[in-house]
Amino acid sequence: MSQVQSENDELQDGYQEVQIGPEKLEIPEEWTVTTVSDVASRFISGGTPDSGNEDYWGGDIPWTTAAVVEGPQFDGEKDFITQEGLENSSSSLVPEGSILFGTRVNVANVGRTNKDIAISQDLTGIVLDESKVDPDFVAWYLMLNQPKIRDRYSQGSTIQGMLTDDLKSLPILYPSLPEQRRIADILSTVDEQIQQTDEMIHEKQELRKGLITELIRTGLDSHTSVRRRVGPKEYLIADGWELREVHELSTEEKKAIRGGPSGTQLKGAEYGTEGAKVYGQEHVSANDFTLGDKYLAEGEFSDFQSVEILSDDVLVTMMGTVGDSAVFPADAKKGIMDSHLLRIRPNTQTVVPEFLAILISESKIVEDQIKSLSHGLVMSGLNIGIVESLTVPIPPINEQQKFVGILSTTSESIDAEKSRLRSIKELKRGLMQDLLTGKVRVNAE
Numbered sequence: 001m002s003q004v005q006s007e008n009d010e011l012q013d014g015y016q017e018v019q020i021g022p023e024k025l026e027i028p029e030e031w032t033v034t035t036v037s038d039v040a041s042r043f044i045s046g047g048t049p050d051s052g053n054e055d056y057w058g059g060d061i062p063w064t065t066a067a068v069v070e071g072p073q074f075d076g077e078k079d080f081i082t083q084e085g086l087e088n089s090s091s092s093l094v095p096e097g098s099i100l101f102g103t104r105v106n107v108a109n110v111g112r113t114n115k116d117i118a119i120s121q122d123l124t125g126i127v128l129d130e131s132k133v134d135p136d137f138v139a140w141y142l143m144l145n146q147p148k149i150r151d152r153y154s155q156g157s158t159i160q161g162m163l164t165d166d167l168k169s170l171p172i173l174y175p176s177l178p179e180q181r182r183i184a185d186i187l188s189t190v191d192e193q194i195q196q197t198d199e200m201i202h203e204k205q206e207l208r209k210g211l212i213t214e215l216i217r218t219g220l221d222s223h224t225s226v227r228r229r230v231g232p233k234e235y236l237i238a239d240g241w242e243l244r245e246v247h248e249l250s251t252e253e254k255k256a257i258r259g260g261p262s263g264t265q266l267k268g269a270e271y272g273t274e275g276a277k278v279y280g281q282e283h284v285s286a287n288d289f290t291l292g293d294k295y296l297a298e299g300e301f302s303d304f305q306s307v308e309i310l311s312d313d314v315l316v317t318m319m320g321t322v323g324d325s326a327v328f329p330a331d332a333k334k335g336i337m338d339s340h341l342l343r344i345r346p347n348t349q350t351v352v353p354e355f356l357a358i359l360i361s362e363s364k365i366v367e368d369q370i371k372s373l374s375h376g377l378v379m380s381g382l383n384i385g386i387v388e389s390l391t392v393p394i395p396p397i398n399e400q401q402k403f404v405g406i407l408s409t410t411s412e413s414i415d416a417e418k419s420r421l422r423s424i425k426e427l428k429r430g431l432m433q434d435l436l437t438g439k440v441r442v443n444a445e
Contacts, residue, residue, distance in 0.1 A: 015438075020171045021152065028438040031175045037168035039133040040126050044098075045164075046119030047090025049081050056085025063091065066102030066109045066122035072139040072188065074100060074111025081118055091118045094125030099139055101126055104161045108149040112139040124167060134177060136184035137436075141172055144432045173437065178444035183435045186442065190428045197421045201414060208410045212362055216241075216393055220402045230391050231369040241395045246344060246360075247388040249351045256345040257388055259318065260307050260337040269304070270297035277335035279309060281317045284341065285324045286418075289332040296336070304336045307343070312353045314344040316360060318382045323370050325361035327353045342387055355400040358407055359392045366390055 011017060015026045018033055027033075049056035049063075059082030068078050086093065094100065096116050102109035104122040112135055119125055128135045142149070149170065153162045175183070217225050219238030228237045237243075250256035260266075266278070271294060278294040296304065309315065311330040317323065319340045337343055346353050360366050373386045395403070434440035 020173075021148075025173075025437065027173055028175070028441065031173055031438055034172050034174040035168065036126065036138075036170045036172060039128055039138065039172065039174075040168075041129045042127045043164065043168065044092045044094050044119070044125035044127065045090065046092055046094075046121050046123050046125070048120050049085035049089040049091060053085070056082055056088065059083065059085065061086055061093070061118050062115065063118040063120070064100070064123070065120040066100075066104065066106035069100045069102060069106075069109045069111040069123065072110075072112050072136050072143065072184075072191065073114055075114050077117060078120075086118055091120065092125070093118050095127060097128075097130075097135055099126040099128065099135060099142070100124075101142065101167060102162075103164065103167060107153065107162045108142070108146040110139055110142045110146065112136060124164060126167075132177070133172075133174075134180040134184050136188060137180035138172065140184060140187050140432060141436050142170075144436050175438065176444065179442060182442045182444045186435060187428065187431060190424060190431060194421065194424050194428065197417060197424060201417045201421065204410065204414050204417065208407070208414065209362055209364070211410065212358065212407070213364055215403055215406065216363065216365070219395060220399050220406075221395075228393075230365050230393075232372045233368055235365055237393045238395065241393040243391050244350075244394045245388065246356075246390045246392065249344075249346055249356060249392075249394070251345050251347050253345065255306070257342070257384060258307070259342045259384055260339045261304060263339045265304075266338060269300050271295060271300075272297035274298075276301040276304070276308075277333045278338055279315070279328075279335050279341065280338040281320060281324070281340045284315045284317050284326045285321060287326045287415075289329060301336075307336045309335055309337055309343060310345070312346065312348060314346055314353050314357050314360070316342045316344065316382065316387060318342050322374070322382050323361055323367065325357040327357050342382065342384060344387070350397075351394060352397065352400040352404055354404045356392070358404070360390070363392070366392060 011026065014029055016029050018025055018027055020033060051057075057079065059080050061081050061083065062077035063081045064076065064078045068076055081091070085091070093116050094113060096114060098113055100111045100113055100117075100119060101124050102122060103124045106122060128138060149162075153166045217236040217238065219241065223238035223240050225236040226239045227234050228243060230243060247257060273293070274295055275298055276296045277292070278296065279289060280292075283289045283291055309328045311328060311332075313328045314325060315328060315337060316325045317340060344356070346356055369390055370382065370386065373389065374382060394400070431440075435442065
């Protein structure tokens with residue numbers, strides 16, 4: 001693999017300048033520019049069987065929508081339909097190995113299916129002529145250009161959509177078939193590493209949950225287990241651990257448990273490059289408060305001082321992925337929480353903040369309560385009342401500290417895998433840009 005990059009405005013040896021839409025690109029002289037229609041043998045439109053007809057659903061034919069299509073090797077589905085449902089709708093089967101491309105709502109979502117699959121009207125199936133082009137190369141190239149395609153071709157103010165003629169005329173850089181295959185192989189290898197690391201993280205997280213359940217059951221100071229009812233179910237909990245509601249574990253100050261400001265209030269604020277940082281769900285879910293660069297402008301903090309986050313505050317995500325929890329670290333920048341977070345200011349004489357955060361976000365006991373208490377809510381999410389009423393098992397402080405210490409080892413292992421995952425994803429982004437534009441060449445022999 002060799003890299004050739006000009007450090008000035010002159011055209012490099014072995015490269016040519018081409019016009020692709022509004023852009024001028026330098027590509028290798030051996031490469032050409034083609035279109036999707038030039039390398040496709042046919043295009044397949046989709047549809048949705050009548051959702052009210054039970055005879056059309058629950059069969060053995062996988063069916064999918066653009067919302068769940070992602071990645072060069074797409075192997076999932078949204079649902080299953082029957083042969084009768086397929087025959088009595090505008091849905092069509094797309095053969096294995098074809099490209100699925102979002103042309104409605106989720107424009108430019110891309111995947112190459114590894115099985116025959118029926119598609120909705122949100123998708124167009126592209127059957128490629130494999131004597132001309134490598135399907136994986138095309139999938140990677142379209143993924144690289146997703147943002148540009150969405151910005152340029154999406155139409156409609158309510159339901160975004162892309163015309164089929166625009167899809168057919170999409171330009172594609174076109175190296176030799178051996179070079180296409182080699183590029184696709186390299187990117188697929190990196191993608192496999194990402195998938196393996198994802199699986200490793202999931203496996204370690206499941207082992208950690210099992211450890212948490214076992215520690216709650218047995219305790220750390222040779223307790224016996226007793227069966228206790230918490231919310232809708234019974235659990236084995238170490239004898240001597242108390243059951244306490246979250247509001248009993250907070251400080252006595254007014255609004256020790258409170259949600260963030262309304263989205264409207266935050267939307268009306270002014271923002272700058274420094275000052276009080278605005279923290280949201282992404283910080284808590286990743287347990288990384290260095291992410292992002294959203295700051296309130298100078299002078300705005302006084303209007304949001306009531307939702308300031310202090311060291312040892314336990315934060316909980318309220319919308320989307322609910323119930324994630326993390327402790328605000330002492331070395332984090334001064335800041336406030338946004339409308340998707342809730343703050344618990346714990347009484348540290350009663351509960352170790354990290355212990356409470358672990359139970360809220362990772363224990364089966366709290367997970368079951370959240371599911372039960374949030375059932376029937378108009379919007380999927382938590383509220384202050386639910387969080388205040390959550391019941392958690394609480395041992396003495398010294399035992400809580402041991403519990404956190406044991407779990408910290410597993411946290412370090414998971415964090416290391418997550419760091420590795422971020423590095424591989426960054427490598428993948430760079431390789432996609434370099435390989436798919438010819439900036440870095442590969443040996444295709």
